[in-house]
Structures are given as C-alpha cells and as structure tokens.
Amino acid sequence: MELSRKNKTLFIDRETIYILCLCKLGLLNPVHKLMNQQEATEVDQCGIYQGRSFPFPFLLTPSGEHNEKILKNTHEGEVLDIVCEGKKYGQIFVNEVFLINKEKRFQKIMAGDLVSQRAKYAYSHLGNYAVCGEYEIELQQNLVNIQQKIQDKVKELGAKRITALTLQANPLHRVHERIIRLNLEDSDLLVIFLFRPYGFTPLIPYQLRFKMLQHTINNYFSHDKLIIVPLDDTYLSSGANRIIMDALIAQNFGCNRMVAGSNYMGLSLYYDNNEINNIFNSLKGFNMDIKIINEYVYCTICNTIVCVKSCPHGHHHYVHYRAGTIMELYRLGIPPPPILVRKEISAMILNQLFPDRFKRLEKLYNDIIPNAQGMLNNYSDQEFYLNLLDLYQTNLVT
Structure with a gap:
C-alpha cells in the first residue's frame, strides 16, 4: 500500500x-x-x-x-x-x-x-x-493459507472431531509426543498450534522448534490427519486470559475440542455439584470440549511414561519432564537422557547452542565413535552428538 x-x-x-x-x-x-x-x-x-x-x-x-x-x-x-x-x-x-x-x-x-x-x-x-x-x-498470507489448509483438510477427511493442541515445544520432549499420539488416535484431525513469542528470543529459536516438531511428526507419526499451525504468541494470550484466548482462536479456526494440561494457566479447576469444573463452565459462547491432561512422568519401576493418577509407585520413582530443568542441561552443554528427549532433538539443540564446538573432532571420532576412521569429512557436530548419545544407550555385558 x-x-x-x-x-x-x-x-x-x-x-x-x-x-x-x-x-x-x-x-x-x-x-x-x-x-x-x-x-x-x-x-x-x-x-x-x-x-x-x-x-x-x-x-x-x-x-x-x-x-x-x-x-x-x-x-x-x-x-x-x-x-x-x-x-x-x-x-x-x-x-x-x-x-x-x-x-x-x-x-x-x-x-x-x-x-x-x-x-x-x-x-x-x-x-x-x-x-x-x-x-x-x-x-498476512500465512494466516489466510492456514485457514484454507484447515478447511480443506476437514473437507477431505470429513472430520468431525477436530482437536486443538497448543505447544511451546521449548524443548520438545517425550511427554509432548505421548500427548500428541494419544490425541491423534482419538481425533479425526489434530491441529497443533506452535507459538512464536514477541518481545524476546528464547534460548531455542522458533525456527528450530518448528524444525524439531516437523522432524518428529514426519518420522514418528502418521501425519495424514495432523496439521502444524505456526501462531504468533501475542499479548492477547497473557496470564489467566491465555486459555480463553487460545480456545477462542482455535474454535474460530474450526476446532471443537481442545487439550489442556491440569496446570494450564487460567484453567481454574474447581469442584462443584459432585463434578470437576473449569473456567469454561462459566463462560458464554464456547462450544469446545476441553480435555484435561494430568501430569506424565517416567516411572523407573514401570520403565515407561505413566500418568501420575494411574501409576501406583511413589514419587521417589519418578523422573519429571520439566522444561526448565531440561533447558538447564542444554545451557550447560549436557544432552538429556533419551528417556526425556529424543537424541535427534538434543543433537539439533546442542548444535545450535554450541556451533563448531569440537575443534579436535578427528581425535574424538577415532577414540569414541565406532567405524569413524576415514569418515571424518562426512561428519558434523550434530552427527557426533547423535553417535555419542547412541553410546549412552549401549549395555555392557559382564
């Protein structure tokens, strides 16, 4: 103009x-x-x-x-x-x-x-x-394209159960994957809104978070009924208003169901008339079925990811998926265990945070990575992280 x-x-x-x-x-x-x-x-x-x-x-x-x-x-x-x-x-x-x-x-x-x-x-x-x-x-053409893409996908699939899932994916960890999988199985179409912040740059840039999510979806999920929607995280979705505005925008994109963690800011769970209610019970104009997700942990007895509501073992057996703790490991240059984050994701993040970190790659490869001799020119820092994380999962037979 x-x-x-x-x-x-x-x-x-x-x-x-x-x-x-x-x-x-x-x-x-x-x-x-x-x-x-x-x-x-x-x-x-x-x-x-x-x-x-x-x-x-x-x-x-x-x-x-x-x-x-x-x-x-x-x-x-x-x-x-x-x-x-x-x-x-x-x-x-x-x-x-x-x-x-x-x-x-x-x-x-x-x-x-x-x-x-x-x-x-x-x-x-x-x-x-x-x-x-x-x-x-x-x-903004990307918003117009997203609207059209969702409408086309709904028509193509004849989707009735259209579920919204909002993510920061900072970082993308195993519980995110579990929630995506559970809701993908229970939906005709799953729409993942990946938020991009204003006013500050997180440790993991948005482009990398999108790349990690796209990589995970493409390689580990049936993605014919899943759409990733990049959405700017504006001041409209702040504080206790977040869940209201997130649900409003998701509903106007065509979603009729929404997944929310029990600790989702503004959800306001309370008990009334012998049932659990939330903020949407008191709002007008929302036709959304809100699905509340309880906390997931890794149980060292069950040897898998479990919901704390259904696992009989005590908290002293739990490994928690807390983004702040995982990010602190990355800040220190330490890859989290693969039970927390996929090795490919950790490799991408560490490569971003510590570019050209290894000045003596040849010796590191030859001493640590099997079959590395003669292949140095084909390797990068990211591939070194991948191979190193593979060794963490190797069992020693004595």
Whole structure:
C-alpha cells in the first residue's frame, strides 16, 4: 500500500498488525472490529461482548509521543494510515478517539502476569488514547493459507472431531509426543498450534522448534490427519486470559475440542455439584470440549511414561519432564537422557547452542565413535552428538 500525503500516520508494531489481521479474518469472533468507548466500558465491567465472553476490550492504543499527538488532534471522519517499519499496511476510518486508563488496561490484558518479560514488552506498547472505526489491513498470507489448509483438510477427511493442541515445544520432549499420539488416535484431525513469542528470543529459536516438531511428526507419526499451525504468541494470550484466548482462536479456526494440561494457566479447576469444573463452565459462547491432561512422568519401576493418577509407585520413582530443568542441561552443554528427549532433538539443540564446538573432532571420532576412521569429512557436530548419545544407550555385558 502507498502512503497518502493527505492522511495522518499511526506507527504501530508487527504484533499489533498481526492482531488486527486475526480480527479481520474472524479469528477473534465475536469481535470483528475495534470497540468504541461505550462497548469498551461494557466489556470492562461484565466481560461480555455481543452475548459472548471476551476477557477485555479490543482496542487500538498505539504508544509513543507521535501517535499520542496525532490522536489528540484527530476527529471523526478522518482517515489515518497504519504504518509499520516504514511500510503502510492499511488505514482506519476514524469514528471516535478517547482517553483510556493505561494502568487498568494493562492489568486487564495481562490478567495477573505483571512482571514477566512479556508484561514489560506489552506495557511499553500501550498508549493513553484509543481510536476506533472501520479499518483496512493487508492480510498476512500465512494466516489466510492456514485457514484454507484447515478447511480443506476437514473437507477431505470429513472430520468431525477436530482437536486443538497448543505447544511451546521449548524443548520438545517425550511427554509432548505421548500427548500428541494419544490425541491423534482419538481425533479425526489434530491441529497443533506452535507459538512464536514477541518481545524476546528464547534460548531455542522458533525456527528450530518448528524444525524439531516437523522432524518428529514426519518420522514418528502418521501425519495424514495432523496439521502444524505456526501462531504468533501475542499479548492477547497473557496470564489467566491465555486459555480463553487460545480456545477462542482455535474454535474460530474450526476446532471443537481442545487439550489442556491440569496446570494450564487460567484453567481454574474447581469442584462443584459432585463434578470437576473449569473456567469454561462459566463462560458464554464456547462450544469446545476441553480435555484435561494430568501430569506424565517416567516411572523407573514401570520403565515407561505413566500418568501420575494411574501409576501406583511413589514419587521417589519418578523422573519429571520439566522444561526448565531440561533447558538447564542444554545451557550447560549436557544432552538429556533419551528417556526425556529424543537424541535427534538434543543433537539439533546442542548444535545450535554450541556451533563448531569440537575443534579436535578427528581425535574424538577415532577414540569414541565406532567405524569413524576415514569418515571424518562426512561428519558434523550434530552427527557426533547423535553417535555419542547412541553410546549412552549401549549395555555392557559382564
């Protein structure tokens, strides 16, 4: 799109562009537009929009001195260009500009998560004024393609049971695989939403996490009824609002079931009328069957991955799949045992974290890896990790 010399300009970030695209494509239904002041006040008070639950007002509140100056001097009927990183992505036809309580909005959006990196990033991108009105936005083609891909797959399979599974996969471990397998068997179509964060770069880059998940699916799963959906992890899914917004977006992508861990932030499990309930029992407009997954561990007596609810052995026999602990091993350059993470995945991660780590590969290969002599030129650091992890699984007969 070309900038208009007549129009004033709002400068916004990529995250906001993405959110505006989600709304325009109907993925935030029942919200299809920016809310005006009256609608925002009503949603703030009761959490309901057009008869359905929505946790906070959907507003455009760009930060920065330039944007605040523009909005203070903008009136109904004007057109504002929407610009990100020097490129025009759309325009908004102004109906109303109004002052907001920035602190209150921040608390409402973040829903308890007020001090994390995500929270600090979100706060820095909130302004003091909101603008509403119809808008045009250059749609992100990947979102359009994903929508179409899911619709085509549903039609192809005649899918009725369409399950959503959200993952960070940071890192992808064996329990993730177990959950994927269980739900793949129980679904006509499994849609895995792999989240990409804003505001900070995790130790394992998103591209590598996607590659690891794709590798695992391609090599160890029947993937004709499975779709991986890359989805930006925006501030919409923060704090206790995460499960609500994740479920809303999944439902608008066409899913009618969702998998959630019992520790999923915002799930709010409680016991009432002789049954276990969750946050969705009190929400309006959600037609999702929520499947609660209990904790899985590796039991050294059972010698396999088990659910803590069904295994009779004590906690002192359990190996836990805690992402923070596994990531600490990687930070130290130590590959986790293959019962935690597949050796191929560990090799990819360590190769990423410690590139060109081995300066004396020839001696290492010749001394440790069987059949390595004469093959050094065909090997990489990643393949060395793979072969080394194979040795960890070798039994010694005495």
